[in-house]
Amino acid sequence: MAPPKKDTEAINLRLSQELIKAIDDRRRAEPDLPTRPEMIRRALVQWLAMTDS
Template sequence: MSNASHVNMKTPKKRAPATGELVGIRIQPEIAKAIDDWRRKQADLPGRPEAIRRLVELGLRGKAK
């Protein structure tokens, strides 16, 4: 029998640099796919929540023009 110990090395979850108001939404599968397609084209491959934040910011900037 082996005396090897297994260490569970989980990657810590990354949090946004600043806290803010939590907004929970449900999105349809087509929108989720569009968001995932967009985020995969980004150089740093953001997670889905970060991609949604960026897309909202882009939308708000575009609306202001």
């Protein structure tokens, strides 16, 4: 899944090394090895779907 090309805004985010390692470990489990930003997008979409009320 490629990031959207319009109606987007860049954000800058600092994460602990522990969290980065966890993201990297999780993305390696994906069949298409997403980039870090793409894995974070996927996690946010999934979280938002779970918390949508």
